[in-house]
Amino acid sequence: MNTCLPGKRLVFPMQRGPFQNNGATPWYSTIALGTPGQPLKLAIDSGTNITWVTSTLCPPDQCTHFGTGRFDYRASSSFTFTDCLQRPYSFGPWGTMQIESASDVLNTPTGATLPMKLFLATGYGGAQFKQLDWDGGIGLPCSSAYVEGRSSFLFQELLRSGQLDPAHPYVAFDWNANDREGTCQMGAIDQSKTHGPHVFLPWSVYSKVPGVEYIWSADLKSYSVGDETLATDVTFALDSGSSQFKGDDRIMQQTLARIARGGSPAVVLGFAEGEITLGAQLYNVLIEEGPDKGKTLPQFAPLGLADLVLVGSLVMEHCYTVHEYQIVKCGHEVYSLAPVGIWLFNRPDGPQIITRSSSRRFIAGPRPVATGKVTLPAPAVQPLRSTSVAGTWKNDYGSVMTLTVTGNQISGIYQSSTGSTGQYAVTGYQSSSAAASNQGRPVALAIDWHSLGNEPADPSWNWTSGLCGQISLVEHEEVLELSHLLVASSDFPGLAQQGTYVDKLRYRRCSPGVTERQDANSFLQTKIDNPLTGRWMAPDANVLTLTVEAQSKGRLGRVTGKLSGPAGAMEVSGFTDICAVESGLTLQSTAITAAQETGVLSLCGTLDLKSDVLELSILTCTPTAPTLTYVQTRLSSATFKRIGVYQ
Structure with missing residues (x-):
């Protein structure tokens, strides 16, 4: 018995190709394109707003994919180019292909033809494309308002040509994974x-x-x-x-x-x-x-x-x-x-x-066709936030840091979800200028990985980290993206060898700014004798003047002082491992931060306790537009040698 709603309808048979680990559906329909029709495996794709095919414009060694099919535009008498330019088309993080604009006829399951504007892929590469079970895709966007202008919208064209009844505005997918067969039915449903x-x-x-x-x-x-x-x-x-x-x-x-x-x-x-x-x-x-x-x-x-x-x-x-x-x-x-x-x-x-289940029931039957204007809802505009780093942030690993800001100086607590667990002290600076829609706000942080709690000690307690990057406003959302240098001054068997490790961390806000100060400063006591205390000069005439304080119980080492040189002087704040000597290490990890007029710095590395040489990597961040964050942070290095003991 035919249980489909009455009216014109098209049924596209679909097949399931092999499941591949590339994120793309294995389902496609074999549809002919051109005159005479060339059968191609095409995904009916509600996740795109274009229609495209792999073509013979691709060089023989490119556009290789599991589906293997290519549209030969020269063999179609109904084919025409609609533009003379080749350009890239981005699928976002999934990949990019080169395309040219054209038009030809699509052969529908009823034997009718339908003129379509489409894109011909002229080049693509990468594992995602290589594993595609299909040769192209037919876009099924949620609205005709969002169709890419140089590509046709199949469902809309079927209505326009009279092949579908506008009173039955349905597209139904029915996939049977066990049989590896299914359908995409347009203009009707199976009640x-x-x-x-x-x-x-x-x-x-x-x-x-x-x-x-x-x-x-x-x-x-x-x-x-x-x-x-x-x-x-x-x-x-x-x-x-x-x-x-x-x-x-x-x-x-x-x-x-x-x-x-x-x-x-x-x-x-x-x-x-x-x-x-x-x-x-x-x-x-x-x-x-x-x-x-x-x-x-x-x-x-x-x-x-x-x-x-x-x-x-x-x-x-x-x-x-x-x-x-x-x-x-x-x-x-x-x-x-x-x-x-x-x-x-x-x-x-x-x-x-x-x-x-939803309480709303599906009522079978035709839908009224509107004749007046229909307004799509506008995207919700979120109010701009303060763009201060104050508040609670979580990164993609699940680690959380809660920060407060006084002036432009940052302090806080870090709760890690990787490596050792515990709470750790944070200090740093944010730049004086707040982030805007066209410019980020630089931030530099230092972390001491000596736990503030009573957890069992491990080698990472001797380590520090320097982080540098900026808060950017991306579509009214604050994103804190930081380059991270982890200074491992000793081996941690089963985790890491001694060295400096590089990562890029992205944080999103969990809560707005907090008023209660969240750091370990209240536990800091007096200045101590430490090998890092003193004055240090780099070949470029920059001088670090440093003092070390200690927390008597937790053995947390806090560094304060100045960085001065040809560009002027600035306050510094950071941490150092004051347990290096008693731990039998030859390297003392150090991470300090500073703020310039237009940016921030994070300096991190190790003091060689034998040679008395301070080797630091320097991350410098200046404001950039959100689209240019790949050049927000510059890496350099400097060797500082002692020029005097600080008094």
Whole structure:
């Protein structure tokens, strides 16, 4: 019995290729392009706003991919270029390809042809592209308002050509992973599959990252792994061109860390109405092709998209999925599409991943076509914050630091989630000028890794760190991005050898500025005799004049003084390992910070207790635009030799 809603419809048969560990869906439809039609494997992709194909414009040794197909534009009599320029097209952190603009006809399943503007890939590379099961993609954005101007929107073109009925504004995916076959049905749904547990996800624009408003997104109230809630009030996106979970770096990395601890925790997506639960047997997937072939791996990947949890076939293979539009008729055969939302229904023959249903019921039947103007909601604009570093920050590893600021001097407490556990003292400076939309605010920090608590001692207690970078306003969100030099003055068996280790850390604010001072200064006592105390000169005539204080119980070494030279003088604040001698070390780790008029410095390294030479790496940060943070911090080095004992 035909249980589809009446009206014109198109059914695109789909196949499941081998699952590869590249984040792209293994599902595609074989569709002919050109005259005569050339069959190509094309993803029907709700995670993009373009239509594109791999083409013979690629040199023979480029554009290699698992799907293997290429569109030969010279063999199509209906092909034309629509532009004479080649340009890059970015898929964000996933990759970039070179494209040229063109037009040709797409051959639909009914045998009709449809003129389409599209992009021809002329070059791409990298593991992600190499593992693609498909030869191109057909974009299915959430709205015609977000279509890339030089590319056609298939669903809109089908309405315009009369091949679909605007009263049935549905695109339904029905994928059977066991049979490796499925369908994408446009212009109709199968009513027999719209019963039982379901979730409705009303569309809500994702605006944290500009340029990706086309994704099918919705409000996500909570994201939990096991009994830990890792995020609240973020955005969820369902992307038929994707496979694994990806999005916010912190959320994805914390998910992987929680899974690595064992216990096979479930991942729970909590919506205002409804809930989806994926057990470990569903997110741990056997890799069928590619470099990781034969491994079973958890499918979570950071993608640099703040406050976003995005997933594709990992969820859609277990649901009957319906994307619903609001059709607006603007004139004769002129239709615009606005997003309504996504309906998900448990597949009766699969795992029941919808564990709490929405109260809103899906009502089968035609939808009214609007004739007036429809206004899409504007992205929510968040108020600018103070852009002071004061407050609590968490990085992608899960480490937390709570900082206060007096003038432009920073103090605080650091709680690490890597290596040893405990609380550690922080000091540093932020620049005098606050961050703006076009310029960041430099920040320099020093950390002493001697625990302030009563934890058992380990070699890292002799280490220090210097960090330098800036707070930037990225779409009204403060991001603190710091280059990190970890000075390991001794071996830590099983963790690290003696040396200086480089990392880049990204922090996001957990809470606004605090008023209570959060540091170890209240425990500091008197000046002490220490090899670092004194005056030190570098070849460029810069002089460090340093004094060391100590905390009697915790043996924390605090450094104060001045850095002076041809550019003037500035106060310094930092830490040094005052336990180096009693620990039997020949190197005393040191990290100090300073603030210039327009930037900040972090100087860190070791004092050689035998040669009495101070070797320091110097991180210097000056303000840059958020798009130029890759040149925000400059690395140099200097050797300081003693020129006198400080009195």
